[in-house]
Amino acid sequence: MAVDIGTGLLAIGAGLAVGLSAIGAGIAEKSIGAAAVGAIVEDRKNFGVALLFTVIPETIVIFGLVIAIMVLQMATA
Amino acid sequence: MIKTPEKMCKVSIAGSKKVLEDTIKIMHERGTVHLVDYAITKSEKEGGVFSIGNSFERADDLSIALVKARSLMRTLGVEIVSSATSMQESEKIIEKRIDWLHSVVSGLLDGKEEIEEELREIDRARDALNFIEMLGIDIDILKETEELSMYTGFVNSNPESVLKSVSKKFELFSEKAGKEVAFVVFIEKEKGNEALAGLKKLEFRDIEFPDNFEKYGTLAKLEKTAKSSELELIDLQTKIARFGRVEGKFLQNSEYNLKRSSEKAEAPLKFAVSDNSFVIEGWIPQRKYSSFAKTLETELKDKIHVECEEASDESQLSPPTELQNPELINSFEFFVDLYSKPSYKEIDPTNFIFFTFPLFFGFILGDVGYGVVTLALFYGAKKILTGKEAHSLLNALMLASLATIIFGFIFGEFFGYEPYHPLLARAHEVNMMLTISVVVGIIHINLGYFLGMLNDYRQKGVGYMIKHTGSWVGFEIAILLVILEIFGKLSFVYSTYLVYGALAASVILLYIGHGIIGIIEIPSVLSNILSYTRLFAVGLASVALAIIVNDFAGAAFVSGGFGYVTGVLILVVGHTINIALGILGGFLQSLRLHYVEFFTKFYKGGGEAYLPFGD
Numbered sequence: 001m002a003v004d005i006g007t008g009l010l011a012i013g014a015g016l017a018v019g020l021s022a023i024g025a026g027i028a029e030k031s032i033g034a035a036a037v038g039a040i041v042e043d044r045k046n047f048g049v050a051l052l053f054t055v056i057p058e059t060i061v062i063f064g065l066v067i068a069i070m071v072l073q074m075a076t077a
Numbered sequence: 078m079i080k081t082p083e084k085m086c087k088v089s090i091a092g093s094k095k096v097l098e099d100t101i102k103i104m105h106e107r108g109t110v111h112l113v114d115y116a117i118t119k120s121e122k123e124g125g126v127f128s129i130g131n132s133f134e135r136a137d138d139l140s141i142a143l144v145k146a147r148s149l150m151r152t153l154g155v156e157i158v159s160s161a162t163s164m165q166e167s168e169k170i171i172e173k174r175i176d177w178l179h180s181v182v183s184g185l186l187d188g189k190e191e192i193e194e195e196l197r198e199i200d201r202a203r204d205a206l207n208f209i210e211m212l213g214i215d216i217d218i219l220k221e222t223e224e225l226s227m228y229t230g231f232v233n234s235n236p237e238s239v240l241k242s243v244s245k246k247f248e249l250f251s252e253k254a255g256k257e258v259a260f261v262v263f264i265e266k267e268k269g270n271e272a273l274a275g276l277k278k279l280e281f282r283d284i285e286f287p288d289n290f291e292k293y294g295t296l297a298k299l300e301k302t303a304k305s306s307e308l309e310l311i312d313l314q315t316k317i318a319r320f321g322r323v324e325g326k327f328l329q330n331s332e333y334n335l336k337r338s339s340e341k342a343e344a345p346l347k348f349a350v351s352d353n354s355f356v357i358e359g360w361i362p363q364r365k366y367s368s369f370a371k372t373l374e375t376e377l378k379d380k381i382h383v384e385c386e387e388a389s390d391e392s393q394l395s396p397p398t399e400l401q402n403p404e405l406i407n408s409f410e411f412f413v414d415l416y417s418k419p420s421y422k423e424i425d426p427t428n429f430i431f432f433t434f435p436l437f438f439g440f441i442l443g444d445v446g447y448g449v450v451t452l453a454l455f456y457g458a459k460k461i462l463t464g465k466e467a468h469s470l471l472n473a474l475m476l477a478s479l480a481t482i483i484f485g486f487i488f489g490e491f492f493g494y495e496p497y498h499p500l501l502a503r504a505h506e507v508n509m510m511l512t513i514s515v516v517v518g519i520i521h522i523n524l525g526y527f528l529g530m531l532n533d534y535r536q537k538g539v540g541y542m543i544k545h546t547g548s549w550v551g552f553e554i555a556i557l558l559v560i561l562e563i564f565g566k567l568s569f570v571y572s573t574y575l576v577y578g579a580l581a582a583s584v585i586l587l588y589i590g591h592g593i594i595g596i597i598e599i600p601s602v603l604s605n606i607l608s609y610t611r612l613f614a615v616g617l618a619s620v621a622l623a624i625i626v627n628d629f630a631g632a633a634f635v636s637g638g639f640g641y642v643t644g645v646l647i648l649v650v651g652h653t654i655n656i657a658l659g660i661l662g663g664f665l666q667s668l669r670l671h672y673v674e675f676f677t678k679f680y681k682g683g684g685e686a687y688l689p690f691g692d
Contacts, residue, residue: 048416048672048682055669058611059604065614066607069507 010075014068021064028057079531080425082684083362085111085388085396090357090373092381097355098133099377101344105337105691109369110359111397112690115349130345130355135168139339142172145179146332152186153321153328161333168338171331178328182320189313192306199303202290206299211259212250216291219261226269229286231257232279239275244268257282337691344690360396360687361385388421396421398684406431408472416672417682422536424528426680430671433521434473437667439480440517441616442659443503444623446492448482450656477663492652493623503613504620510613518609521670525678526550532679544590546679548583553602555583605674612670615662619655626651 003011036050088110092100104110121127150157164171208229209216221227235258240247244265251260264272273281293299349356361369363385370383388396398418400410402425409431419425442448452475459471485491489499503510529546537545555576561567562576587595626647633644 045417051669052416052672052677055665055673058669059608062608062610062614063604066511066610069511073507 007075010071014071014075017064017067017071018061019064021067022061025057025060028060029054032057078428079528080401080428081423082419082421082425083399083401083687084364085360085399085421085687086363086366086385087388087394087396088357088359088361088366088369088383088385090381090383092355092377094350094353094355096377096380097345097348097350100355100357100373100381101341103373103376104357105341105344107369107372108689108692109365110357110361110690111687112344112347112357112359114347115356115358117349121349126351127349127356128351130348130350132344132346133342136339136342138172139168139335139342142175143332143335143339146175146328146335149175149179149182149324150328150332152182153317153325155321155325155328157332158329159333161330164330164334168335171335174327175331178320178324182317185313185317185320189310189317192310192313195306196303196310198287198290199293199299199306201287202293203296203299203303204284205286205290206293206296208259208284210296211254212252212261214250214261219286224266225263226266226272227261227263228273228276228281228283229261230284231259231282232276233257234279236260236262236276236279239279240264240272243272243275247272340691359690362399362687363387395685397687399687400425400427402427402431405472405476408469408476409434411466411469411473412668412671413682416676416680418684418686419680419682420684422532423681423684424532424679426528426671426676429524429528429675431476433675434667434671435477435480437612437670438474438477438663439482439484440612441663441666442481442619443484443488443616444490444492444619444659445482445485446490446652447656447659448478448480448485450652451481451660452478474660474664477667481663490620490623492648493620493627493655503616504624507617510617511610514610514613515606517612518606518674521609521675522605522678523550523553525675526553529679544586548586548590548595549602549678551583551586552599555580556602608674609670611666615666619659619662622655622658623652626655 033054036046036054039046040050090100115127115129117127117129147157149155166174209219219227219229231254233256235251237249237251240249240262246268247262247264249260249262251258253259262272293302345355347357366385370385373381373383388394398421400407400413400419402410406427409427412430412434413419413425413427439448442451455471455474455478459468459475462468462471487500488503489495489497495502495504501509526546526549530542530550533542533545533547558567558576559580562572567576584596584599587599591598629651630644630647633640633647
């Protein structure tokens with residue numbers, strides 16, 4: 001499966017878009033998650049709000065993914 | 078479709094103290110009134126008319142018996158039941174029997190503990206006796222005296238030379254034990270510390286003799302004692318277990334009935350009482366009120382007065398929440414409760430989750446094979462697990478599995494294989510899938526805004542509706558207009574000015590409705606909608622993994638022979654992992670879309686559960 005350099009660079013770009021945004025989301029989520037678990041231990045009623053806060057940064061990955069898909073489509077075009 | 082929690086009315090019961098017990102009994106039997114603590118007003122308190130009631134005299138006895146019954150059940154390993162038959166015997170007799178049982182079983186338990194302690198002692202003594210018999214010395218000489226220090230234990234080589242270098246006056250007994258040397262040494266007191274320092278160089282490991290271990294005599298005698306103690310222990314354990322078998326049913330029944338009686342006996346703590354009368358306050362579903370009032374009035378005639386006040390919008394009262402959903406849909410109340418119970422005046426989102434949760438889950442997992450496997454898995458778990466919450470969750474998940482099967486046919490996927498050309502090949506039609514996800518997102522979010530507007534309107538009127546949730550809808554419309562303008566679809570006079578004017582107006586409205594937070598939150602409209610692309614993205618990851626597993630297995634099958642075994646193994650392990658990930662992903666991502674993107678548009682929660690007295 002030989003691809004030209006341009007396509008390869010596009011693939012790297014797509015990978016970076018997903019990977020770096022995932023790292024960003026991970027960093028953001030780590031402290032929220034720790035605090036959320038603490039809050040749930042205090043009172044189980046906090047579960048809903050805790051989950052809500054924890055997953056908010058996840059959207060960053062989705063942005064990364066959208067970009068990656070757009071980049072890959074440039075490759076197939 | 079759009080439901081609010083059950084309509085409640087605030088019931089007040091006032092009556093003569095003579096009928097207090099009967100009133101409690103009737104309320105408890107009907108199990109419809111959610112009692113609230115009577116709030117005594119300041120004037121009532123100062124007037125000295127009302128005070129908080131006292132529990133009935135028998136409450137103490139009942140709770141003592143209840144505690145004893147529960148502790149018995151725990152020690153005997155009897156499970157607490159959630160329903161039981163009522164008892165024929167009077168409470169006094171039940172209490173006596175529990176008391177008797179409790180004392181007998183505690184006696185047995187004490188005996189058991191004693192024997193267990195003795196067995197532990199025997200274990201320690203056995204080590205000591207082993208040590209002494211190995212060295213072949215007499216127990217009686219094993220004592221320190223005023224002139225002699227004694228050291229007992231193990232060292233890594235014969236300590237004789239070390240001891241000799243310290244003093245001439247010592248007596249050593251030693252014996253090789255495995256890699257170490259067991260020894261007892263008596264040495265003159267002045268040289269004791271020096272000898273100890275020497276021994277420590279030989280990795281001295283001290284052993285201490287337990288107190289009174291001499292009483293067991295020889296090792297043979299000790300084993301005899303141990304044997305009889307063990308037999309005694311087994312005997313006691315059988316006796317205790319027999320109590321569990323014979324009295325289990327009785328304990329379950331009495332725990333249940335005592336609990337109910339004790340609830341009744343302690344109920345007056347929530348009431349206001351005066352010398353001759355009482356007042357009870359609570360909430361009752363409106364449709365159940367008339368029959369409840371009728372029962373009270375026919376049973377207790379003119380000794381009681383019942384009235385009900387509807388929870389109007391103006392009153393500051395906060396009635397408890399009882400959701401009213403039909404059999405299948407109420408499984409999804411689990412998801413709502415997990416977030417927070419709806420408050421009394423809010424729209425109950427259960428109906429919508431019932432529709433959208435399985436849809437999202439199915440869209441994400443979307444594979445006939447995985448759907449069948451997960452359906453079987455959830456069905457099996459439902460058979461094994463007990464508990465209302467677990468059943469609700471599993472019912473919901475089973476519906477989600479059905480949706481997975483349906484989407485599996487649409488996507489044409491069977492464990493990652495694509496045997497026919499499907500309606501929608503999601504692994505290949507990326508653009509189509511992205512579009513569908515975004516459209517689903519726009520619909521879902523706007524459904525949320527619609528419900529939000531309805532909530533606002535019902536709770537605080539039109540003005541609030543327009544500036545609160547309406548401002549977001551206005552902003553969406555403005556954005557839509559701007560997009561149309563940019564693509565030249567709007568071609569009337571001054572359309573440009575009008576469109577950007579509308580955008581500015583909607584932003585101002587956002588500022589009025591939500592303050593600066595509203596402006597900051599503007600990008601969230603886009604991020605919320607794009608968030609729905611996870612519907613497709615998570616599913617795509619699952620498909621990709623399935624295809625990889627199948628490719629690996631296929632490669633193994635080609636090699637034949639042993640390859641068949643490897644191939645099957647790869648298929649089983651790979652798909653198991655993928656199904657586990659798929660369930661987790663499908664569940665969490667769907668739930669998140671509801672909690673974060675959908676609920677934030679209209680839902681607040683924070684309601685109190687309706688827990689009727691005696692139910």
